[in-house]
Amino acid sequence: MSYTIQGDTGPWEVVVGLEVHAQVLSKAKLFSGAATAFGAEPNSQVSFVDAGFPGMLPVINEECIAQAVRTGLGLNAEIHLWSRFDRKNYFYADLPQGYQISQYAHPIVGRGSVEITLSDGSTKTIGITRLHLEQDAGKSLHDQHPTKSFIDLNRAGVALMEIVSEPDIRSPEEAGAYLAKLRQIMRYLGTCDGNMDEGSLRADVNVSVRRPGEGYRTRCEVKNVNSVKFVMQAVEAEARRQIEIWEAGGVVEQETRLFDVARGVTRSMRSKEDAHDYRYFPDPDLPPLVLEQSWVDQLKATLPELPDQRRARYIAMGLTPYDAHVLTIERETAAFFEEVARGRDAKLAANWVTGEYFAALNRLKRSVTDSPVSARHLGELLDLIADGTLSGKLAKEVFEAMLEADEPPAAIVERRGLRQVTDAGAIAAAVEAVLAAHADKVAEYRAGKEKLFGFFVGQTMKAMAGKGNPALVNEVLKAKLG
Amino acid sequence: MRPTDLTLAQGLAALERREISALELADAFLAAIERLNPRLNAYITVTAEAAREAARASDARRARGEAGPLEGIPLGIKDLFCTEGVRTTAASRILGPFVPPYESTVTAQLKRDGAVFLGKLNMDEFAMGSSNLTSAYGPVENPWSRANDPARRLVPGGSSGGSAAAVAARLAMGATATDTGGSIRQPAAFCGIAGIKPTYGRCSRFGIVAFASSLDQAGPVARTVEDCAILLRSMAGHDPKDSTSARLPVPDFRAAVGRGVKGLRIGVPEEYRLPGMAPEIEALWEQGLAWLREAGAETVPISLPHTKYALPTYYVVAPAEASSNLARYDGVRFGLRESGADLKDLYERTRARGFGAEVRRRIMIGTYVLSAGYYDAYYLKAQKVRALIRRDFEQAWSRCDAIVTPATPTAAFAMDERQDDPVTMYLNDVFTVTANLAGLPGLAVPAGLDSQGLPLGLQVIGRAFDEETVFAVGGALERAAGFTAQPGIMA
Numbered sequence A: 001m002s003y004t005i006q007g008d009t010g011p012w013e014v015v016v017g018l019e020v021h022a023q024v025l026s027k028a029k030l031f032s033g034a035a036t037a038f039g040a041e042p043n044s045q046v047s048f049v050d051a052g053f054p055g056m057l058p059v060i061n062e063e064c065i066a067q068a069v070r071t072g073l074g075l076n077a078e079i080h081l082w083s084r085f086d087r088k089n090y091f092y093a094d095l096p097q098g099y100q101i102s103q104y105a106h107p108i109v110g111r112g113s114v115e116i117t118l119s120d121g122s123t124k125t126i127g128i129t130r131l132h133l134e135q136d137a138g139k140s141l142h143d144q145h146p147t148k149s150f151i152d153l154n155r156a157g158v159a160l161m162e163i164v165s166e167p168d169i170r171s172p173e174e175a176g177a178y179l180a181k182l183r184q185i186m187r188y189l190g191t192c193d194g195n196m197d198e199g200s201l202r203a204d205v206n207v208s209v210r211r212p213g214e215g216y217r218t219r220c221e222v223k224n225v226n227s228v229k230f231v232m233q234a235v236e237a238e239a240r241r242q243i244e245i246w247e248a249g250g251v252v253e254q255e256t257r258l259f260d261v262a263r264g265v266t267r268s269m270r271s272k273e274d275a276h277d278y279r280y281f282p283d284p285d286l287p288p289l290v291l292e293q294s295w296v297d298q299l300k301a302t303l304p305e306l307p308d309q310r311r312a313r314y315i316a317m318g319l320t321p322y323d324a325h326v327l328t329i330e331r332e333t334a335a336f337f338e339e340v341a342r343g344r345d346a347k348l349a350a351n352w353v354t355g356e357y358f359a360a361l362n363r364l365k366r367s368v369t370d371s372p373v374s375a376r377h378l379g380e381l382l383d384l385i386a387d388g389t390l391s392g393k394l395a396k397e398v399f400e401a402m403l404e405a406d407e408p409p410a411a412i413v414e415r416r417g418l419r420q421v422t423d424a425g426a427i428a429a430a431v432e433a434v435l436a437a438h439a440d441k442v443a444e445y446r447a448g449k450e451k452l453f454g455f456f457v458g459q460t461m462k463a464m465a466g467k468g469n470p471a472l473v474n475e476v477l478k479a480k481l482g
Numbered sequence B: 001m002r003p004t005d006l007t008l009a010q011g012l013a014a015l016e017r018r019e020i021s022a023l024e025l026a027d028a029f030l031a032a033i034e035r036l037n038p039r040l041n042a043y044i045t046v047t048a049e050a051a052r053e054a055a056r057a058s059d060a061r062r063a064r065g066e067a068g069p070l071e072g073i074p075l076g077i078k079d080l081f082c083t084e085g086v087r088t089t090a091a092s093r094i095l096g097p098f099v100p101p102y103e104s105t106v107t108a109q110l111k112r113d114g115a116v117f118l119g120k121l122n123m124d125e126f127a128m129g130s131s132n133l134t135s136a137y138g139p140v141e142n143p144w145s146r147a148n149d150p151a152r153r154l155v156p157g158g159s160s161g162g163s164a165a166a167v168a169a170r171l172a173m174g175a176t177a178t179d180t181g182g183s184i185r186q187p188a189a190f191c192g193i194a195g196i197k198p199t200y201g202r203c204s205r206f207g208i209v210a211f212a213s214s215l216d217q218a219g220p221v222a223r224t225v226e227d228c229a230i231l232l233r234s235m236a237g238h239d240p241k242d243s244t245s246a247r248l249p250v251p252d253f254r255a256a257v258g259r260g261v262k263g264l265r266i267g268v269p270e271e272y273r274l275p276g277m278a279p280e281i282e283a284l285w286e287q288g289l290a291w292l293r294e295a296g297a298e299t300v301p302i303s304l305p306h307t308k309y310a311l312p313t314y315y316v317v318a319p320a321e322a323s324s325n326l327a328r329y330d331g332v333r334f335g336l337r338e339s340g341a342d343l344k345d346l347y348e349r350t351r352a353r354g355f356g357a358e359v360r361r362r363i364m365i366g367t368y369v370l371s372a373g374y375y376d377a378y379y380l381k382a383q384k385v386r387a388l389i390r391r392d393f394e395q396a397w398s399r400c401d402a403i404v405t406p407a408t409p410t411a412a413f414a415m416d417e418r419q420d421d422p423v424t425m426y427l428n429d430v431f432t433v434t435a436n437l438a439g440l441p442g443l444a445v446p447a448g449l450d451s452q453g454l455p456l457g458l459q460v461i462g463r464a465f466d467e468e469t470v471f472a473v474g475g476a477l478e479r480a481a482g483f484t485a486q487p488g489i490m491a
Helices: A062-074 A172-189 A228-247 A293-301 A307-316 A321-328 A331-341 A346-364 A375-386 A392-404 A409-416 A424-437 A439-446 A450-463 A470-481 B008-016 B022-040 B048-063 B105-112 B161-168 B185-190 B225-235 B253-257 B279-294 B307-328 B343-354 B357-369 B376-396 B422-429 B433-438 B467-481
Strands: A005-007 A010-023 A086-089 A099-102 A112-117 A123-135 A139-141 A150-152 A159-165 A201-210 A220-225 A255-260 A265-271 B043-046 B074-078 B116-121 B174-179 B194-197 B217-222 B265-269 B298-302 B402-406 B442-449 B455-462
Touching: A005 A228, A010 A172, A010 A228, A062 A123, A062 A159, A062 A172, A062 A293, A086 B307, A099 A123, A112 A172, A123 A172, A172 A201, A172 A228, A172 A307, A172 A331, A201 A228, A220 A228, A220 A265, A228 A255, A228 A265, A307 A321, A307 A331, A321 A331, A321 A346, A331 A346, A331 A375, A346 A375, A346 A392, A375 A392, A375 A409, A392 A409, A424 A439, A424 A450, A424 A470, A439 A450, A439 A470, A450 A470, B008 B022, B008 B225, B022 B043, B022 B048, B022 B074, B022 B116, B043 B161, B048 B116, B074 B161, B105 B116, B105 B174, B105 B225, B116 B161, B161 B174, B161 B185, B161 B217, B174 B185, B174 B194, B174 B225, B185 B194, B185 B442, B185 B455, B194 B225, B194 B467, B217 B225, B225 B253, B225 B442, B225 B467, B253 B467, B265 B279, B279 B298, B279 B402, B279 B442, B279 B455, B279 B467, B307 B357, B307 B376, B307 B422, B307 B433, B357 B376, B376 B433, B402 B467, B433 B455, B442 B467, B455 B467
Parallel strands: A220 A255, B074 B116, B074 B174, B265 B298, B265 B402
Antiparallel strands: A005 A010, A010 A159, A010 A201, A086 A099, A112 A123, A123 A159, A139 A150, A201 A220, A255 A265, B043 B116, B174 B217, B194 B217, B194 B442, B402 B455, B442 B455
16 A cells, blocks of 8 residues: 545645765865764864865865765765766855865766665665765854854865665655665665764655645755654655645745644745755866776675665574664664574574564663673574573573673573572472372373463472473373373 | 075075075065065965965975975965965956865865965956956056157956966965966067966866866966976876866976977968067067077977867867856855845845956856857857867977967057957957967967067977977077066065
């Protein structure tokens, strides 16, 4: 079923395209040697190039180019061996040169595609129009002084990848899934850290609505949305606003809007008439960027495994598609899982990571990167289950103890005496004591009240402080009651 | 011979023979500046103390046997080159008290080779002009004057008017200059000295205040072709800080000056024979070609069919790039700031007060030609014509090894002439802009005097990165012309 919004006059389809700005993961800026670390003292990471001083010239940072090419390869996209940097001219206090250097006419990456997975398990392919490199601007701080604005140029000149999608997205869910998938791919590739709260990843969301089967209507652009959740909300809010206008007999005007997170609505930022004339032209300080196919091939050969490939590999290892999906969402989670599973039963490892381990993270409000238990120790716990030292129940008890202090599970077993009892003699003794103490129940059982078997199991385990091997306890009870 | 009369080559020889010290040389030039600069206004900033200190350090290096190729040579620096710790104005009010915390690559290399800087030279504001009249620091006077009207003050040409006037009047042994449409060659010709705009990419643009990035190129002006060759060798070379600088070794240009022209084919472009061109200019051109034939070269007529479009093309491309390059002068981070009610007001007040009329005109032209709806008709069309102009030259190189033309359509004009119409002023560049559009080396050589006793120059254009042939032809012209005339105002 395709997504529609029911208006007063009938159903409306939503058409969405995203322009995602992803900060290139790189030690230095796109055209200067200045550093890029987040959260540094204002104006502490600024070279004279970034500050637009007279006579300063941009020099391309090769690592940023490689990162853009890796991302393009990860998006199954054409890599353009010839691309060019243009100047986008406009005045603003945090734009030191008075222009942004951006690949307007000839981007480094062309058409590609991304496959998204939706909550009902279905998949959909979203087309990528292009990926181009550009400089970020600085930051204006208007709240530091009653009459003055302050400028922080730390971000000025930082390399951004602008990834433009085709208008293939048809619902808030698809928009969210697409952004999450882009983020996932770039984090796997190590080309963008995807930290949306630090501004490393932002989306401009283009939204229009139409009657099913109709051509495109006017779109509006919702600028700078900085989370997957807000993208989904912005799509819906903007679509509903447009539907209301069309249904009231009005006309949607093309404009740039902002998403008001607190009120959950979009509001106008500037209309088409206020749009800048950016006077794009090729930057004469930078010759066209020409790449060797062999260099691109080399980057391709050394590309890290992508999430889709990894998920397929996990399914081949015996995991359910669901577990494979959940474990590959974050690269760190997948790495954690792989360390737990290395040399062990992959299915058991997946059950433990997605079960007890995820539940514990939720409960403790922790994450894999800040894990209370190391993958090595969790793996050792699985070994203790496999060699019969621990029953499933005991293992859970040991795991709880591990959450308190990340110790080797064997040490916890030893100290707490949690070792499972598999000694047939000890079990037989315990069973005999239980049967002797409950002679009346034994008689009822033998007279046909078979559901009392569970009672004997419970009493035996209780007598053994939970450490009896459950299979052996069952076996001995059956024989004795026989 | 007085120290200020020495050519740069003679100065180097005198220093090597310990006939003079770098300090004595610097003092002689500083004294000349003190005496004549109040009239000529060639220097915006004179760094006398720093020059003496540098000269002493130079003498010490020479004494230790560590002399560089320009050890002790006193130079003037066009005020478009950023010089660490020394105010750099681009002859504009907008840079205000700006003191760069960095050094341009070209001046850093000159210092590395032992040169002593006397100060910063006047120029047209942001290198936009052909007269030095657009400087916010006042016009420069040409040290030459007309025989029949000696009191009438003439322009030195531009934009490197201060550089050319200072060298001609012996206020520097040589000077740095820059050339975007003729800004080295036209003032050199107006002041009776030599000047070369090398191939685009030969000298780093790092640290030079940008006018039009795809055309700007640094080069030297000096009294002789050989002096230019010596200076260019120090100024040139690949710089990783300029992505448009060429990764090529720097040849020994000085050795090429005396190479001779035997067997060279000299192209004579028909299209440079402008209707109404002064007969004196035409005669000098013919004379120059005759000298080269006498020296063993062959002259061949060639065609550069798109020449007539060069000037309009230049006046689209250069302002377009300038309008963007000058956006950074906004009063926010350095230089002049005029307070405003809000950001837009601050921009408008700062830029209105900071930029002169010619700079404002070019920013507006450039903004216009890049605007939506006009881009294709102007900027894009100009780029296409530029490619055709380049192709004209590429085709010509199959028929000749160098091209010789007049350097300028007239001799120096008076400060009070041609003020009313900017387009007439732009015609000064008619012979020189083609080399910038095609990125080729162009050398101006003083070759004769007009009937008023004013110097006239010839231009030699060569293949890309073949400055050696250009120097060889220029050297031959210089020897044949035997230009020994001197300006009226001179140290």
